Amino acid sequence: MINSHDILETINMIDNENLDVRTITMGISLLDCIDSDAERACGKIYDKICRYAGQLVKTGEDISKDYGIPIINERISVTPIAMIAGACPGADPIRYAKALDRAAHTVGVNFIGGYSALVHKGFGPGDYALMRSIPQALSETELVCSSVNIGTTKSGINMDAVDRMGQIVLETAKATADRDCIGAAKLVVFCNAPEDNPFMAGAFHGPGEPDCVINVGVSGPGVVRAALAKAGDCDITAVADIVKKTAFKITRMGQLVAQEASRRLCVPFGIVDLSLAPTPAVGDSVAHILEEMGLERCGAHGTTACLALLNDAVKKGGVMASSHVGGLSGAFIPVTEDAGMIRAAREGALSLTKLEAMTAVCSVGLDMINIPGDTPAEIIAAIIADEAAIGMVNSKTTAVRVIPAIGKKAGEELSFGGLLGGGPIMEVNRYSPEKFIRRGGRIPAPMQSLKN
Amino acid sequence: MHAVITVIGKDMVGILARVSTICAENNVNVVEVTQSILHDLFAMIMMVDISKCSVPFSELSDRLSSLGDEMGLTIHTMHEDIFNSMHHI
Structure with missing residues (x-):
């Protein structure tokens, strides 16, 4: 028999002390959605997210009910979009942000993270364009979160990226000035960003992660x-x-x-x-x-x-x-x-x-x-x-x-x-x-x- | 498979009867009952067997919660695993 003191302690934690599971975040790799045609890539991204995460919110609600534990958020993190967008250098990365936003609305999560670039040692294909598009992406989408990693212990700090990010944070706030500058609240600049972070706004699905994962x-x-x-x-x-x-x-x-x-x-x-x-x-x-x-x-x-x-x-x-x-x-x-x-x-x-x-x-x-x-x-x-x-x-x-x-x-x-x-x-x-x-x-x- | 039903609130006639009626209606067997007074409140803990429950667990949980609302009590229905994992290594 479970000790009644333990039972009451758990219930007290939930009822009076705000104990909860803050987020179930599904990490989804989009590496297989890379396409030199941006429109086709966005279609694949939307389809894959909806296919993998279609049951995520319902499952979270079911678990919450079965165990009596509040689960506050269900969220999705994806492969840094700069890695996907790099395959079509001519295309505006905004369309990827919009595809993510659409998919997040369809599956019912409250945030999707991964409009990101990893530039700690320098800019790869797609990185610069993605960073430049962040203010517009965060002002024209609702659920997309963005992050940029500008340094690591092993590689040092990319000061060109730091300079750019100072401007981008400011521009993002300006682009959402009519909404209490909320865009900047969805943008994180990291050093040593973890690849498996489930928390927003800094969640992304690192390139070393499996196809799909629950954090x-x-x-x-x-x-x-x-x-x-x-x-x-x-x-x-x-x-x-x-x-x-x-x-x-x-x-x-x-x-x-x-x-x-x-x-x-x-x-x-x-x-x-x-x-x-x-x-x-x-x-x-x-x-x-x-x-x-x-x-x-x-x-x-x-x-x-x-x-x-x-x-x-x-x-x-x-x-x-x-x-x-x-x-x-x-x-x-x-x-x-x-x-x-x-x-x-x-x-x-x-x-x-x-x-x-x-x-x-x-x-x-x-x-x-x-x-x-x-x-x-x-x-x-x-x-x-x-x-x-x-x-x-x-x-x-x-x-x-x-x-x-x-x-x-x-x-x-x-x-x-x-x-x-x-x-x-x-x-x-x-x-x-x-x-x-x-x-x-x-x-x-x-x-x-x-x-x- | 066991679940734990806890009822916390002001003591009154018929709490045990009404909770166990809902259990019986849904083919849920009551295995053990303990009750105590916690901070001047009535606290009842029921261990029930839900392996033959005739409705989905979440529905049972909803029915008990609405009984709680009706009687002014807090009723939680939770799978026993939560307590086992939190309090036992």
Whole structure:
């Protein structure tokens, strides 16, 4: 017999602490859809996605009902489109974005990721055209997400791509200025992008992945916070243990859902992403976990240390609970998607510089941060370069998803609604990095020894 | 194959009767029942055998949830695997 305490604990986690499976993401390879005729390639892409993912949403709903676990999103990631579009250099890549959007609407998922290019060492066929088309693609489609990988630990940072991406982020925000600049919220610039990430907006299906795969992203910051609150005044060793144990339970649930989805859809199970992904809902905040550890506000001195502990303990607890772990795995710190971060940013407790320090120990990077609309492109590029450098040197994934709030200034707010939330615009350092950014070239890959 | 039905809410006459009636109507055998008081609330846990259930599991779950809504109780119907995997190594 299952212990009744365990049963009630699980139910309490779901009902009161926002425990959920954040996403079941189906990764689909489009390499067999490559065609020198763009129209034909788009037709193949649409057909393949609809064929493979036709039952994805229904299966997610069925599993949710059978196990009583909320499954919030079903999503699709595809092979970086630059690799597909490279076969027809004359064609406008926008048509691929539209084919993805159509397919996503048909199968009923709420996002499709993979309007992407991997340019960490240089531009291949299709890469440059795809990057140039991102602002238009994100403004003319609804469900497509885009990402560009501009650096890795093994190859260094492509500074020409960094320069371009600064401009593209700004142009994307301008192209969707009438919709609170939401385009920029669907664009991620990565260093060390994982090929199996199930979370948007940075999900794509890497070239080393199988034809089709199921990846699951778990969540549950509310559960971790509640467990810490229950423990009261324990020392920090005990805090780490509590986080580990809680992460174990959360991940086991994700593993079960992943295996079940894989079985029902007859698609191999890829990974469980052990992430604490916040939502704007009260009680679903990573910042509140840090505050529960003993900080008055997220952003206070001590935040980086607390986040480092949290991120590490989540991984330690989760790794044993799942047969395959991957993706971004760790604690996310998206400002506009986290009630505690929104409050801390509004009150001035949390600054962009503190967030940058936090990204050195969290799982992703500068995520969902609103910046003033008059921020020059080279400053955005320099923010990307700084963040990529942190990722490159520390052999971890980092990313930048900033939203230039066109026509607005620091202190005003943007509101995206839904999981993307909304929040205050944060000031950036206005001293110019223009000369550095305009130099172009590549930052060489870092030493992997003499670690100091 | 087992499922766990949990009923949480204010105690009242007929909870067990009405939940077990739905089980019986759908050929679901009640294997074990425990009940306790949790934070001043009535909490009943039923382990049921769903291997011969005459309707799809999701339909059983819907019927019990709507009974819960009608009686002002929270009723969850969940496959036992979720508890086994979360709480046992």
